[in-house]
Amino acid sequence: MKNARTVALLLALPWVVTFAAFWLFPVVYSLIVGFTDAQLLAHETHWVGWDNFRALFHDPAFVSSLKNTFLFVIVTIPITTVVSLSLAHMVNRQFKGRGLFRAGYFVPSITSMVVIALIFTNLYQRGGYVAMLASMVGFTPPQNGFLFDSHTALYAIMAMDIWMAAGYYMLIFLAGLKSIPDELYEAAELSGAGKIRQFFSITLPMLKPVALFILVINSIKSFQVFVEIFVMTSGKFDTSTAVFFVYDTGLTTKFQFGYASAAAYVLFVIIAVFSAAQFMLLRRRQPLW
Amino acid sequence: MKSKVFIALFFAFIFCFSSASAKTTITWWQFWTDPDIKPVIESMVSDFEKANPDIKVELTDLTWANGHEKIAIAFGSSTGPDIVELGSDWIAEFASNGLLKDVSSEIAPDSSQLQGWGMSTYQGKVYAQPWILGTRVLFGNRDLLNKAGYDPDWVPVKWNELMYAAKKINRLGKNYYGWGSNTAEKHRLYKKFLPFFWSNDAQIFSDDGKYCLIASDKAVYALTFYKQLNDSCGYVDTQRGIEDAFLNGKIGFILSGDWLLKRIEKEHRKINLMATLMPGQKFPGKSFLGGEFLAINAASKNADAAQKFIKYMTSPENQVKFCKANRSANPSSLKAQQDPYFKSNVILQAFIKQIALAKHPPVDPDWVYIEEAIEGAVEDALFGDGLVAQPLFEAKEKIDKIKHTE
Numbered sequence: 001m002k003n004a005r006t007v008a009l010l011l012a013l014p015w016v017v018t019f020a021a022f023w024l025f026p027v028v029y030s031l032i033v034g035f036t037d038a039q040l041l042a043h044e045t046h047w048v049g050w051d052n053f054r055a056l057f058h059d060p061a062f063v064s065s066l067k068n069t070f071l072f073v074i075v076t077i078p079i080t081t082v083v084s085l086s087l088a089h090m091v092n093r094q095f096k097g098r099g100l101f102r103a104g105y106f107v108p109s110i111t112s113m114v115v116i117a118l119i120f121t122n123l124y125q126r127g128g129y130v131a132m133l134a135s136m137v138g139f140t141p142p143q144n145g146f147l148f149d150s151h152t153a154l155y156a157i158m159a160m161d162i163w164m165a166a167g168y169y170m171l172i173f174l175a176g177l178k179s180i181p182d183e184l185y186e187a188a189e190l191s192g193a194g195k196i197r198q199f200f201s202i203t204l205p206m207l208k209p210v211a212l213f214i215l216v217i218n219s220i221k222s223f224q225v226f227v228e229i230f231v232m233t234s235g236k237f238d239t240s241t242a243v244f245f246v247y248d249t250g251l252t253t254k255f256q257f258g259y260a261s262a263a264a265y266v267l268f269v270i271i272a273v274f275s276a277a278q279f280m281l282l283r284r285r286q287p288l289w
Numbered sequence: 290m291k292s293k294v295f296i297a298l299f300f301a302f303i304f305c306f307s308s309a310s311a312k313t314t315i316t317w318w319q320f321w322t323d324p325d326i327k328p329v330i331e332s333m334v335s336d337f338e339k340a341n342p343d344i345k346v347e348l349t350d351l352t353w354a355n356g357h358e359k360i361a362i363a364f365g366s367s368t369g370p371d372i373v374e375l376g377s378d379w380i381a382e383f384a385s386n387g388l389l390k391d392v393s394s395e396i397a398p399d400s401s402q403l404q405g406w407g408m409s410t411y412q413g414k415v416y417a418q419p420w421i422l423g424t425r426v427l428f429g430n431r432d433l434l435n436k437a438g439y440d441p442d443w444v445p446v447k448w449n450e451l452m453y454a455a456k457k458i459n460r461l462g463k464n465y466y467g468w469g470s471n472t473a474e475k476h477r478l479y480k481k482f483l484p485f486f487w488s489n490d491a492q493i494f495s496d497d498g499k500y501c502l503i504a505s506d507k508a509v510y511a512l513t514f515y516k517q518l519n520d521s522c523g524y525v526d527t528q529r530g531i532e533d534a535f536l537n538g539k540i541g542f543i544l545s546g547d548w549l550l551k552r553i554e555k556e557h558r559k560i561n562l563m564a565t566l567m568p569g570q571k572f573p574g575k576s577f578l579g580g581e582f583l584a585i586n587a588a589s590k591n592a593d594a595a596q597k598f599i600k601y602m603t604s605p606e607n608q609v610k611f612c613k614a615n616r617s618a619n620p621s622s623l624k625a626q627q628d629p630y631f632k633s634n635v636i637l638q639a640f641i642k643q644i645a646l647a648k649h650p651p652v653d654p655d656w657v658y659i660e661e662a663i664e665g666a667v668e669d670a671l672f673g674d675g676l677v678a679q680p681l682f683e684a685k686e687k688i689d690k691i692k693h694t695e
Contacts (some may be wrong), residue, residue: 040365041386126526143524148472150672236473236668253657255361 016275034262040255049093052262062263064238065245068154071265072241073222078216081211083166088173089203101176109168117231120160120268121147124232130156153237157228165221169214176210177203212282216275225270242267314345315595316370318360320581321615322350324327325551329614334616337408339599344594364388364586371503371589372599375417377408377579377649384416385654390585391416396594403621408514409582410651414473418599419621421611422580424483424647425544426639427451429563432540433458444565446572447490448514451542452521458541459522467522469543470529473668477528480666481544481661482575484567485511487648488574494651494694501694503663504681512670513677536560544576547618547640554616566643578647619644655691662687 043100056062089282091102108116129143129262142149146156152163180203188198203209226243233239235248242263250260321330322519327350334346349370349632351359357379364368364383375383383389393415405419435441437457445451455467471481476525491507494500502508524531524540535543536558543549544567553560567574583599602605608620618640620626631637650656664686670677689695 013384040361041382041388043386125530143470146673148525148672236476237473237672252355255365 021279030261032177034265036258038257038261040089040257045258048258050135052200052259053266054257056263056266058233062245065235065240066266066270068240069223069225069242071154072161073219075155076161076222077215077218080162080169083162084169084214085159085173085207087166087170088177091170091200092155092177093176100170105167105170107167107172111164113164113227114166116160116230117228120156120233124156136181147233148192148237150238153233154239157239161222161225161228165218169218172210172214174208177205180206192260204214204239208282212278215278219274219278220271223267223274242270291559297526310344311624312345313591314347314348315372315387315591315594315598316347317374317598318349318351318356318363319374320351320353320356322352324609325555326571326615333602333607333610337598338407340601341594341597344598346598367588369586370587371586371591371595373584373586374420375582375584377582379412379581380409380417381620381654381656382585383413383584384411385414388587389416389586389588391590392418392455392585394595402605402623403642404623405578405580405621407584408503408578408580408652409584411652411654414423416584417584420581420583420603421608421615421617421645422578422619423546423617423619424576424578424640425480425546425567425618425641427542427565427567427577428535428545428549429542430458430535430538430540430562431561432538434563435561436461438543443543444563445568446565448485448568448570451568453516455518455541455647456524457565461596464539465522465541466534466539467541469526469535469540470523470671472522472527472532472671473664474527475664476660478667479570479664480579482512482515482663483648484513484544484574484576485652486535486566487576489514490570493663493688496575496690498692499694501685501688501692503666504678504685511521512667513628515667516671516677519671547616550618550636551616562636564582564639566639566646573646574650576643576647578644578649580619601632611627653692658691659688662691 010125020178034049035049037048037052086095091105093166096135109165122128125131126143126145126148128145130146133143142152146152184202184206184257188202194203224243225241226247229235229239229241235244244282246260246264246267248254249256249263293610317334319330321327322571329508332349336350338345339355350367351374357376360369360373360375360379364386369388374501377575380389390572391414396418403419405422406415409415409417409419429444432444434454437454437460439454443455457467458465459467471478483567486508489507489511491505491511492502495502522541524534526534527546531540531543531551532549534540535545535549536556538560552558566572568577569575570619585595585599589595594607603621605620605622605624605628608622608625609630611617612620618631618637622633625631626641631641650660653659662684665687666680669680669683673680
């Protein structure tokens with residue numbers, strides 16, 4: 001028995017060592033660094049207590065990044081959820097070419113974000129297809145393209161993100177829809193419930209666990225939005241987000257490790273609180289809808 | 290007896306081994322990876338090794354996308370190379386942290402032969418040797434100028450002439466633009482504004498360094514003019530996008546560097562090109578000066594060999610060889626600038642003349658923050674909704690905080 005335990009520990013050791021060295025240590029170390037003035041090229045590092053955290057909330061660049069991140073989360077999550085649920089509902093029906101639609105909606109999710117961001121950068125440019133489409137429906141596109149205008153750049157990136165993410169969440173909703181027993185709908189029909197009533201009284205309550213999963217995962221992903229900002233605007237035109245701020249401050253020309261670590265931990269706390277709130281909200285016994 | 294022979298053989302082996310390892314190996318990190326220039330660099334290194342059999346040079350390639358990060362991380366972890374190629378903006382950052390060797394005494398005999406020392410001098414000491422410099426000149430599309438009614442040899446020398454000609458080209462049709470205007474691209478936008486700023490005799494700091502003058506009347510006037518160009522006839526895009534549009538015959542004027550000449554040649558572009566000095570309120574105006582420098586790691590144990598190699602690489606002959614292969618227009622060597630390759634080409638002459646009239650940003654370890662403040666102000670002025678002066682005053686406030694100026 002004792003021997004079996006030793007073997008088990010030995011077998012687990014590679015993972016434990018890797019976890020401790022490449023996950024646990026950086027996480028704890030970056031927290032400590034967040035309380036220092038560490039800079040890559042500086043010879044000395046000093047303990048500065050809460051100074052970095054205080055300075056962050058007086059830094060217009062960080063406040064603006066945080067504002068953009070919240071805007072990104074608040075706009076994209078409800079729209080992505082509604083769009084993906086609607087798509088799931090649509091492709092759950094029996095119709096010819098259903099598989100093609102399912103695959104079509106899902107393809108963006110398995111395509112590289114960098115590739116998609118580059119394609120959309122072209123679509124959004126001056127005289128691009130999106131500008132042409134906007135002109136056709138009577139909307140005057142920004143003179144220099146959607147990404148070179150602070151009024152439209154972040155929203156353009158959000159639209160791309162929704163388009164890209166909706167297919168993935170559609171698939172998860174679809175799995176949820178498939179797990180709802182048909183008997184519930186039959187019973188509802190016998191009781192005289194219409195389609196809309198069935199949707200709100202059966203489909204949505206039964207999808208609560210799936211919706212919770214999607215909301216939490218999508219929130220975390222949206223709070224960490226980075227690649228699309230990096231590729232499409234490099235944080236210019238009022239599109240910098242919290243993770244981009246961390247990257248720009250800590251890993252590019254400035255190398256302010258302490259300040260960037262503090263910003264990363266502020267974001268960590270925000271995500272943790274947001275996720276906990278979503279869990280509490282969706283685990284209530286009363287129906288949410 | 291047997292043991293004595295063994296001991297003698299052992300020492301003979303140690304002696305042979307130590308003489309074999311007496312060859313000094315110097316490591317050099319550099320940015321030239323283009324297939325046109327890399328073989329030339331390698332052949333220069335090979336020639337140097339032949340002439341100096343006791344020195345071996347190990348090359349490591351960097352890219353502009355992440356080269357600065359790699360260098361900083363290597364120096365931060367004490368694993369930097371013996372010689373490193375640095376962009377002019379980075380010298381103060383590394384020098385102020387004691388990471389570069391002070392080469393003031395070694396370079397004294399060379400100092401009058403090379404241009405660009407100002408960019409590698411920090412607090413009175415020289416930390417790097419100028420290699421290949423870079424400036425921007427005004428490029429124009431001669432065909433569009435002719436269409437707009439200008440003589441075949443006309444060039445704008447004053448700002449109002451530039452504005453008038455750009456507007457005339459802009460009126461040629463829907464797909465024509467007078468001026469190529471950079472969008473908010475990091476490390477690029479400010480380089481396009483500063484030539485106008487300096488051409489109007491504006492300064493970032495006062496001569497004694499006590500005052501930040503970024504929001505002076507001259508600075509506001511320069512930014513106002515730059516914004517007028519942008520608003521009235523600007524084609525706004527990334528540097529690459531502007532150059533594409535210019536080479537496709539859509540834009541009348543752009544401010545660009547010698548890399549554009551390389552593109553024209555390599556892509557076989559047919560463009561009736563005009564290149565001239567930066568227009569000013571008084572002609573000629575001033576342009577932006579930057580460049581590539583070779584510096585020695587302060588912790589290098591092979592500093593003498595490194596200095597020998599740098600001297601070799603920056604020699605007039607090698608600079609000409611490099612410029613020919615890379616189509617660079619700005620060798621730092623004054624002797625190299627006299628080579629027929631530069632003398633016989635009108636466009637290259639514009640670069641050579643402009644470099645003598647170009648200014649570089651202050652050599653300051655906080656430049657990255659100052660640059661961010663200036664670039665933010667230009668971005669806000671060009672693409673924001675407010676007044677031109679306001680962002681410059683905000684930039685001044687930021688710079689005052691960073692540098693404790695007034």
